[in-house]
Amino acid sequence: MKQSLSEHDLYELVSDFGVFICTALRRDHYLAHMIDRPETWLDLADRIGQERAKLLKEFPEQATDLEFNKLIEKQIRDALDEQNPEVTPTIWLCESDNGQITMIEGWGEDLTVYLHFRVVGHYASREDAFDDLNRLYFTTLAES
DSSP: OOOSOOOOOOOHHHHHHEEEEEEEETTTHHHHHHHHGGGGGGHHHHHHHOHHHHHHHOOOOOOOOOHHHHHHHHHHHHHHHOOOOOOHTEEEEEEEETTOOOEEEESSSSSOOEEEEEEEEEESSSSHHHHHHHHHHHETTTTT
16 A cells, blocks of 8 residues: 555545544643643532632642543543544544555544545554554543
């Protein structure tokens, strides 16, 4: 399989041979490393208490590592649940005739409109592709 496929080639590859795997959030996405909005602390009120959530909304720097991690986990879950195509790409696997697997990241609503595709990598097996998927992305798949 060619290493540098055009946007059109990737569209055709996904359209003809792509198997949808999941929606994902890149592990290097800012939602996995910082608090998106201070008011999101209130979403944890049932876990950390209403007063503590209000305090952290005003003074997020007072969050413990555990509280910070809980909110980051919630942001990641929410992003995956929301499936906003501007934040969470879809992951497709395409298998060539020689058995090579190409993982493709797709951005956009669905195949009936203009989408953006990017090759994540080429793999000798589905297992190798899934290993890389879990290394690079948060997903709702059980292996994540």
